Amino acid sequence: MHERIIFHIDVNNAFLSWTAKLLLSQGYKQDIRKIPSVIGGDEKQRHGIVLAKSPVAKRFGIITAEPIYQAKKKCPSLQIYPPNYSWYSSQSKKLFEYLSQYSPVLEQYSIDECFLDMTGTNYLYKDYIKLAHKIKDEIKNKFGFTVNIGIANIKLCAKMASDFEKPDKVHTLFKDEIEQKLWPLDVGDLFMIGKSSKESLNKLNIHTIYDLAHADERILERNFKSQARYMKEASWGIDNSKVEPRSDKRESISTTETLSHDYTESDKLIEILFRQTEDVARQLRKQGEYATTVAVIFKNNQFVTYSAQAKLKTPTNNSKDIYKLVVDIFNKNYKQDPIRLIGVRLADFTTKKESQLTLFDTEESTETVENEDFQKTIDNINSKFGKSIVAPASLKMISNRSKEKEKLQK
Numbered sequence: 001m002h003e004r005i006i007f008h009i010d011v012n013n014a015f016l017s018w019t020a021k022l023l024l025s026q027g028y029k030q031d032i033r034k035i036p037s038v039i040g041g042d043e044k045q046r047h048g049i050v051l052a053k054s055p056v057a058k059r060f061g062i063i064t065a066e067p068i069y070q071a072k073k074k075c076p077s078l079q080i081y082p083p084n085y086s087w088y089s090s091q092s093k094k095l096f097e098y099l100s101q102y103s104p105v106l107e108q109y110s111i112d113e114c115f116l117d118m119t120g121t122n123y124l125y126k127d128y129i130k131l132a133h134k135i136k137d138e139i140k141n142k143f144g145f146t147v148n149i150g151i152a153n154i155k156l157c158a159k160m161a162s163d164f165e166k167p168d169k170v171h172t173l174f175k176d177e178i179e180q181k182l183w184p185l186d187v188g189d190l191f192m193i194g195k196s197s198k199e200s201l202n203k204l205n206i207h208t209i210y211d212l213a214h215a216d217e218r219i220l221e222r223n224f225k226s227q228a229r230y231m232k233e234a235s236w237g238i239d240n241s242k243v244e245p246r247s248d249k250r251e252s253i254s255t256t257e258t259l260s261h262d263y264t265e266s267d268k269l270i271e272i273l274f275r276q277t278e279d280v281a282r283q284l285r286k287q288g289e290y291a292t293t294v295a296v297i298f299k300n301n302q303f304v305t306y307s308a309q310a311k312l313k314t315p316t317n318n319s320k321d322i323y324k325l326v327v328d329i330f331n332k333n334y335k336q337d338p339i340r341l342i343g344v345r346l347a348d349f350t351t352k353k354e355s356q357l358t359l360f361d362t363e364e365s366t367e368t369v370e371n372e373d374f375q376k377t378i379d380n381i382n383s384k385f386g387k388s389i390v391a392p393a394s395l396k397m398i399s400n401r402s403k404e405k406e407k408l409q410k
Contacts (some may be wrong), residue, residue, distance in 0.1 A: 003035075003119070003153060004117070004119045004126055004153045004154065005114070005117075005118040005119050005121075005122075005151065005153065006115055006117055006118065006119075006151070006152055006153065006154060006155055006157075006158040006243060007115065007116040007118055007128075007132060007135075007149055007150070007151055007158060008113065008114075008115055008116075008150040008151075008152075008155070008158035008159045008161065008162040009095075009099060009111075009113060009114055009116065009135070009147050009148075009149050009156065009162070010112065010113040010147060010148050010149075010150075010159075010163070011053055011095070011112040011113065011145060011146075011147050011339065012145065012146045012148060012166055012167035012168065013033070013053075013054070013167070014052070014088065014111070014112035015039045015051055015052035015083060015088060015112075016032065016033060016038075016039050016052040016053065016054055017033060017145040017146070018039065018084075018087060018088050018091045018145065019032065019039055019081050019083070019084060019087075020032045020033045020086055020093070020145075021143075021144045021145055022084065024144070025083075026298055032054060032079060032081060033054050033055070034054070034056065034078055034201065035056055035079060036054060036056045036057045036060060036075045036078050036079065037053070037054045037056070037057060037078065037079040037080070037081060038050045038051070038053045038054070038057055038062065038068070038071060038078060038079075038080055038081070039051045039052040039053075039080075039082070039083050039084075040052075040068050040071075040080055040081075040083075040260055040261075041068055041080075041082070041259075041260035041261030046257070048063060048065075048067070048068040048069075048080075048260055048261035049067055049068060049260070049261060049262070049340070050063070050064055050065060050066050050068060050071050051064065051065075051083055051183050051258065051260065052064065053071075057071070057075060060074045062074055062075060062077075062078070062314055062347055063073050068080060068261075071215045079233070081258060082181070083258075085257065086394050087095065088111060088362065089111065089384070090114075091143070091145075092108075092111045092112060094143065094206060095139070095143065095215070096108055096114055098138075098139070098142070098143075099114065099116060099135070102118070102121075102125075102131075102135065103116045103117055103118050103121060103228075104245070105119075105243050106119035106243075106244045107246070108243055108246060109159075113158075113159075113162075115155055115158065116243070117242075117243035118131075123192065127173065128151055129151065129170065132149040132151055132170045133151075133170050134291070135149065136148075136168065137360065146167045147394040148162045148163070148166050148168070148169050148170070148171070148298075149162060149169075149170045149171075149259060150162030150163070150164070150165075150170075150171050150173065151170070151171070151172045151173075151174075152172065152173045152174060152237075153174055153175055154237065154239040154240075154241075155239055155241050156191055156234055156238075156239035156241075157173040157174070157178075157182070157237050157244065158173070159191055160173055160182065160189075160190075160191055160390075161173035161181075163189070163221065163259070164181075164278075168404060171392050173182065173237070173394065175237060178236065178237045180237075182209055182237060183209050183210035183213060183235075183243045183296035184208060184210065184391040185204075185209050186198075186207065186208060186209075186344055187201050187206055187207060187208055187209055187211065187212050189209070190212070190231075190234055190235065192230065192234070193235065194229070197224070197231075198267065198391050200223060200224070204219060205222065205235055206363040209235050210235075212231060212232070212235040213235035213236055214410065215232075217232060220232060220279040221277060224303065249349055250287070250402070251347070251349070252345055252346060252349075253280045253283050253284055253287075253291075253345070253346045253347075254280065254297070254343055254344065254345035254346070255276045255279050255280055255297075255343055255344060256276075256297060256341055256342065256343030257272060257276065257343065258340065258341045259272075259340055259341065262300075262301045262338035262339060262340055263338065263339045263342075264272075264336070264337075264338050264339070266330075266331075269330070269339060269342055270327060270330060273296065273323075273330060274323065275305060276342075276343060277319060277322055277323040277326050277344055277346040278319050278323075278344070279321040280322075281317055281318070281322050281323075282319075282345050284317040284346055284349070285317045287349075289317065289349040289350065289351055290315035290316055290317050290349065290350050290351070291315060291316065291317065291322065291346040291347065291348065291349055292311060292312055292314065292315045292347075292348040292349070292350060293309055293310070293311055293312070293346070293348040294307065294309060294310060294311075294312060294322055294325045294326060294329065294344070294345070294346060295307050295309035295310075295344070295345040295346075295347065296308055296309075296326060296330050296333065296342070296344060296345075297330045297341070297343040297344070297345060298333075298334065298335075298339055298341070298342055298344065299339070299340050299341035299342075300335075300337040300338055300339055300340060301337070301338040301340050302337075303340070305341075306333075306335070306410075307345075308329050308332070308369055309329070309345075309347075310325055310328070312325060312328050315349075315350045321335060322346070326344055338386055363368075363376070372400070
């Protein structure tokens with residue numbers, strides 16, 4: 001049996017690097033990675049936030065998620081560039097397609113990072129560290145941005161290794177390197193240990209991962225309940241999770257967007273939900289299934305996440321039907337707080353469209369076949385010229401009605 005070999009590939013400062021690449025391709029004279037710059041909201045709007053920062057901006061003390069106006073105080077010459085999510089998505093897709101040539105077992109962890117299971121490929125690649133350097137250099141030359149690659153026997157340690165010194169580096173964290181490379185780190189550096197957990201651990205006089213590895217399990221269980229087991233195992237480099245490629249058919253389909261500034265205007269948020277609904281519905285149609293559950297996800301400026309869901313009357317993949325419910329969920333559950341992230345999720349799929357017709361459904365059901373053909377036409381146009389270039393007018397009518405309703409309520 002072959003020993004597991006896992007690569008974790010992480011794009012260095014993805015949003016800023018990808019924006020820099022786009023600007024340079026458009027004739028921009030300066031590489032924004034080498035000046036004080038951030039990706040974020042419109043600087044004229046005081047509630048815009050920093051999504052990514054250059055190394056130079058970091059030296060001014062600018063941190064991710066702080067308000068733009070605050071960052072400008074720290075560095076008056078700071079250059080601000082808007083995010084371009086469609087461009088980021090295209091760069092992500094190209095990167096993962098390139099990486100899949102080295103192993104078919106690729107798990108996309110986020111838009112800018114993935115795991116590659118290299119186990120059993122030793123007959124192709126004799127030296128994994130040499131291979132990782134080759135991949136890293138090829139990405140830099142081929143795509144115009146850099147990555148870090150972590151190599152380990154388990155996913156957890158591969159991810160931890162990729163977070164060591166940056167940028168453009170290859171690091172290992174094998175079983176026999178735990179004591180030397182992992183244990184000296186601050187306990188807050190351990191994957192999945194957040195700020196509040198770190199503070200609680202510090203109160204227990206646990207400051208390094210070594211301290212955590214040798215802490216009394218009973219004390220950890222008393223203070224962290226079910227999380228205690230993960231903490232203990234992670235500190236010893238124990239992780240049995242597999243690299244799991246995304247299947248062609250997913251159990252749920254979702255899309256979320258981190259906003260360039262905090263939104264409080266319902267009509268603006270509904271416009272974003274409009275785009276997102278068309279996106280997830282199109283993916284569902286491509287999968288050839290019908291959703292029965294719709295959810296809307298919110299994250300406010302205090303990083304509190306809340307969501308609400310509802311059932312469709314009958315399973316559907318029709319954008320109009322889904323969007324009606326999305327707007328209804330939004331109107332009933334939005335707390336009027338500043339929103340930093342919003343998204344739509346479809347779930348509970350079926351391969352059959354289980355319509356139960358009544359006398360009152362007859363006219364609407366006749367339209368359904370026409371709507372499905374119409375949706376296919378729109379999907380074909382969008383797949384050829386770019387997603388959401390065309391959207392059904394009926395979706396926009398729902399948006400407009402929602403706006404009018406909101407005005408009347410005010």
